[in-house]
Amino acid sequence: xxxxxxxxxxxxxxxxxxxxxxxxxxxxxxxxxxxxxxxxxxxxxxxxxxxxxxxxxxxxxxxxxxxxxxxxxxxxxxxxxxxxxxxxxxxxxxxxxxxxxxxxxxxxxxxxxxxxxxxxxxxxxxxxxxxxxxxxxxxxxxxxxxxxxxxxxxxxxxxxxxxxxxxxxxxxxxxxxxxxxxxxxxxxxxxxxxxxxxxxxxxxxxxxxxxxxxxxxxxxxxxxxxxxxxxxxxxxxxxxxxxxxxxxxxxxxxxxxxxxxxxxxxxxxxxxxxxxxxxxxxxxxxxxxxxxxxxxxxxxxxxxxxxxxxxxxx
Ligand code: SIN
Numbered sequence: 001x002x003x004x005x006x007x008x009x010x011x012x013x014x015x016x017x018x019x020x021x022x023x024x025x026x027x028x029x030x031x032x033x034x035x036x037x038x039x040x041x042x043x044x045x046x047x048x049x050x051x052x053x054x055x056x057x058x059x060x061x062x063x064x065x066x067x068x069x070x071x072x073x074x075x076x077x078x079x080x081x082x083x084x085x086x087x088x089x090x091x092x093x094x095x096x097x098x099x100x101x102x103x104x105x106x107x108x109x110x111x112x113x114x115x116x117x118x119x120x121x122x123x124x125x126x127x128x129x130x131x132x133x134x135x136x137x138x139x140x141x142x143x144x145x146x147x148x149x150x151x152x153x154x155x156x157x158x159x160x161x162x163x164x165x166x167x168x169x170x171x172x173x174x175x176x177x178x179x180x181x182x183x184x185x186x187x188x189x190x191x192x193x194x195x196x197x198x199x200x201x202x203x204x205x206x207x208x209x210x211x212x213x214x215x216x217x218x219x220x221x222x223x224x225x226x227x228x229x230x231x232x233x234x235x236x237x238x239x240x241x242x243x244x245x246x247x248x249x250x251x252x253x254x255x256x257x258x259x260x261x262x263x264x265x266x267x268x269x270x271x272x273x274x275x276x277x278x279x280x281x282x283x284x285x286x287x288x289x290x291x292x293x294x295x296x297x298x299x300x301x302x303x304x305x306x307x308x309x310x311x312x313x314x
Contacts, residue, residue: 005296019263019267021042022045058077073215127166169251183241
């Protein structure tokens with residue numbers, strides 16, 4: 001990384017030496033995977049979304065890589081929130097923030113988890129997942145504005161750590177306004193845009209079949225196709241949310257240029273999902289190097305020099 005360039009950022013009051021870290025999903029479920037993130041150049045460690053009890057998730061095959069990205073219907077396989085709470089103490093040895101993703105299967109589960117996490121200083125912040133598309137029978141809370149408000153009202157009675165939310169992608173402009181109106185009413189620290197595009201279908205023409213087993217083949221789409229949607233969500237929420245709410249970009253980041261685009265749209269940090277699954281934790285150093293090279297060529301010393309400064313043509 002060119003020495004004159006800094007990728008440092010601040011999320012929820014925590015300092016990150018690099019604005020690049022993992023999305024909650026791939027390679028962040030076991031302590032070994034979390035250790036690998038800790039030992040990598042990722043700026044933070046984010047856990048797999050935790051439920052109240054451990055879950056095996058959906059039947060396999062449930063994750064398939066394609067030329068353009070991935071389809072998954074993992075179904076929140078995870079070790080249960082107690083495991084990720086326990087891991088928080090170990091995470092401290094890496095000297096970077098540890099964020100815990102929480103995805104209770106009901107409002108009551110989410111409340112119980114955030115109450116149990118209260119007082120745990122080793123958890124730098126909580127990312128509340130409002131957008132998993134893969135649990136049969138459980139709609140994505142983020143598409144229901146009343147339910148999102150009702151959950152946040154209860155959560156903020158109990159939560160101790162700074163809290164952000166992971167949103168599904170929105171596609172209709174009024175929906176951005178409606179969700180922003182909800183979020184602006186709460187002391188939210190950050191918003192992660194976006195989770196996978198839910199319920200896509202990938203087909204194996206040779207076999208004339210779907211490629212994943214759960215939900216008749218329907219699953220969340222990640223990778224190249226999601227980037228324009230992710231950028232639009234980052235940009236919209238950057239313009240609609242209170243200035244103190246940081247935006248974290250997620251979707252279609254394979255290169256330093258992709259990360260640059262997210263930051264230009266307003267992201268204060270950038271998460272990597274499908275590419276992390278494909279390349280492993282070395283992707284953080286590579287993408288950081290590429291981003292630094294672009295910044296140096298453009299004369300930007302830090303990410304605040306260009307964050308949110310996307311130009312329009314009017
Ligand atoms: C999953 O475990 O199904 C993926 C997590 C998510 O999309 O939030």
